[in-house]
Amino acid sequence: MTIRTRVAPSPTGDPHVGTAYMALFSLCFARQAKGQFVLRIEDTDAARSTPESEQSILDSLRWLGLDWDEGPDKPGPYGPYRQSERLNIYKSHVDELLDKGHAFHCFCTQERLSEMRATQMQNKETTRYDGLCISLSKEAVDEKLAAGEEHVVRMKVPNDGTCVVKDGLRGEVPIEFSQVDMQVLLKSDGNPTYHLAVVVVDHLMEITHIIRGEEWINSAPKHMLLYDYFGWDMPELIHMPLLRNPDKSKLSKRKNPTSIRFYQRMGFLPEAVLNYLGMLGWSMPDGEEKFSLPAMIEQFDVSRISLGAPVFDVDKLKWLNGRWLREDLDDDGFADRISEWAYNRENLKKIIPLIKERVDIFSEVSDMIAFFAAGLPDITETDLEIKNQSADETKKILQFALWDLEAVTLWQKEPLQALFEQLAENLDLKIRDVLAPMFIVLSGKPVSPPLFDSMVIIGPDMTRARIKHGIDVLGGVSKKQNKKLEKEYQTLRRSRA
RNA sequence: GUCCCCUUCGUCUAGAGGCCUAGGACACCUGGUUUUCAUCCAGGCAACAGGGGUUCGACUCCCCUAGGGGACGCCA
Numbered sequence: 001m002t003i004r005t006r007v008a009p010s011p012t013g014d015p016h017v018g019t020a021y022m023a024l025f026s027l028c029f030a031r032q033a034k035g036q037f038v039l040r041i042e043d044t045d046a047a048r049s050t051p052e053s054e055q056s057i058l059d060s061l062r063w064l065g066l067d068w069d070e071g072p073d074k075p076g077p078y079g080p081y082r083q084s085e086r087l088n089i090y091k092s093h094v095d096e097l098l099d100k101g102h103a104f105h106c107f108c109t110q111e112r113l114s115e116m117r118a119t120q121m122q123n124k125e126t127t128r129y130d131g132l133c134i135s136l137s138k139e140a141v142d143e144k145l146a147a148g149e150e151h152v153v154r155m156k157v158p159n160d161g162t163c164v165v166k167d168g169l170r171g172e173v174p175i176e177f178s179q180v181d182m183q184v185l186l187k188s189d190g191n192p193t194y195h196l197a198v199v200v201v202d203h204l205m206e207i208t209h210i211i212r213g214e215e216w217i218n219s220a221p222k223h224m225l226l227y228d229y230f231g232w233d234m235p236e237l238i239h240m241p242l243l244r245n246p247d248k249s250k251l252s253k254r255k256n257p258t259s260i261r262f263y264q265r266m267g268f269l270p271e272a273v274l275n276y277l278g279m280l281g282w283s284m285p286d287g288e289e290k291f292s293l294p295a296m297i298e299q300f301d302v303s304r305i306s307l308g309a310p311v312f313d314v315d316k317l318k319w320l321n322g323r324w325l326r327e328d329l330d331d332d333g334f335a336d337r338i339s340e341w342a343y344n345r346e347n348l349k350k351i352i353p354l355i356k357e358r359v360d361i362f363s364e365v366s367d368m369i370a371f372f373a374a375g376l377p378d379i380t381e382t383d384l385e386i387k388n389q390s391a392d393e394t395k396k397i398l399q400f401a402l403w404d405l406e407a408v409t410l411w412q413k414e415p416l417q418a419l420f421e422q423l424a425e426n427l428d429l430k431i432r433d434v435l436a437p438m439f440i441v442l443s444g445k446p447v448s449p450p451l452f453d454s455m456v457i458i459g460p461d462m463t464r465a466r467i468k469h470g471i472d473v474l475g476g477v478s479k480k481q482n483k484k485l486e487k488e489y490q491t492l493r494r495s496r497a
Numbered sequence: 498g499u500c501c502c503c504u505u506c507g508u509c510u511a512g513a514g515g516c517c518u519a520g521g522a523c524a525c526c527u528g529g530u531u532u533u534c535a536u537c538c539a540g541g542c543a544a545c546a547g548g549g550g551u552u553c554g555a556c557u558c559c560c561c562u563a564g565g566g567g568a569c570g571c572c573a
Binding site for chain 1: 498499500502503504505508509510511513520521522523524536566567568569570571572573
């Protein structure tokens with residue numbers, strides 16, 4: 001049997017380091033066993049999936065040097081590798097479950113479901129679908145379907161008994177069936193949910209080992225049940241520990257830069273980032289901390305994975321990157337890499353139109369363009385003192401802008417400009433008041449080349465990171481503040497719409 | 498609230514019953530090299546969550562408690 005692993009990201013945002021983490025371990029596992037590693041795009045959520053996000057996931061994984069054997073851009077015998085391109089196959093699978101009596105139509109409204117959950121929580125019960133629609137007669141169901149009533153298809157789950165989940169790292173994890181929800185398999189828009197899609201396609205793609213985050217362990221019984229209903233062999237499961245923020249919560253962009261592109265933009269070497277991810281939860285048998293991907297593949301051993309969820313420590317990543325830089329790049333290599341990174345002709349050509357008219361002699365250039373390539377500017381609270389603006393107001397502007405910018409998919413001058421004009425209007429401010437703190441957090445100075453053009457060149461990840469940094473310099477946003485700001489932000493958005 | 502997982506220096510980790518007076522690395526501190534800084538080198542600080550078992554012997558096995566995390570969506 002050929003070992004086949006996969007990584008299955010959903011293209012709903014920035015390429016996450018967690019995705020790279022799972023991809024790295026999946027790849028090592030497969031490559032060591034001379035098997036295959038597959039990249040599959042899990043875009044069953046039509047509303048949130050974007051082609052831009054998919055592209056940047058592909059780009060980021062490729063940048064890291066994580067090459068897949070089959071994927072959306074690399075056709076293979078098990079394609080297509082994008083869930084949205086195989087939506088038609090799920091209907092028949094759902095019908096099969098329906099026929100066998102393993103699934104049922106559910107006509108419950110969202111309101112009823114959320115009320116049900118609230119009551120269950122109040123009664124100290126497990127929140128779980130109560131099975132109301134199972135008892136519907138065949139005639140009643142047909143009638144409702146004929147009338148075109150909105151519905152979903154849910155899987156049936158035994159009422160009692162225990163599901164023993166076999167995990168490659170933890171051994172047997174018992175989960176009572178009474179704790180397992182009757183998962184929706186087919187949404188009312190006719191699309192499959194992740195749970196259905198992932199089971200069907202992992203089977204069709206002959207995936208033998210599923211390496212995924214620990215967050216999935218509780219839904220393993222659903223997946224096992226589905227394999228069982230279909231009469232398929234269950235792949236082996238390996239649940240990796242979750243990467244964490246310094247405060248120990250699950251790694252999230254609110255608290256930590258989580259986009260791979262941020263680390264790329266910051267000037268980390270892909271070898272170092274990969275190496276660092278490899279030493280989170282795993283170690284070389286000889287204890288060496290610096291190792292390459294081929295070395296990791298050669299030495300890889302699942303039993304060396306430690307289960308405690310590691311904190312992502314940027315300081316250590318920096319140290320490791322320094323070692324790679326010093327030990328593996330000669331002067332030529334250094335020159336190649338740094339120009340490939342930012343000081344290439346193409347990049348300079350984008351910058352020059354912005355600075356040309358502001359420059360008389362070349363020696364003025366480097367100061368002016370430094371912030372394009374820089375990381376986070378060295379600014380203090382004093383730098384962020386804006387005329388006629390309290391620190392709290394400044395913080396609010398930055399936070400609102402950040403939230404707005406997180407939603408931007410088309411990172412170009414015009415939409416960015418429109419965004420800030422709208423923000424100023426909503427806040428009842430002049431645009432220059434909104435932009436004043438932006439200049440500081442982005443360039444470190446109250447003046448800079450044109451802001452929106454600069455933002456385009458700096459890129460979305462670094463732009464957001466610098467704004468976030470500005471907010472942090474102002475003391476950050478407390479949980480309480482955040483709640484208040486969020487409320488105000490939502491109100492503004494609503495009135496805008 | 499219900500369920501699941503986890504628990505060695507602040508952080509990443511080594512440790513598969515005696516090799517542990519618990520090792521390495523980051524960070525931090527001290528000193529040396531360097532005209533400075535960085536690098537590099539030397540040294541220092543610092544941990545087995547707590548309580549019960551099992552055993553001649555427990556960081557390692559079992560149980561309980563505590564702490565942390567995660568999952569409870571027509572998101573993935």
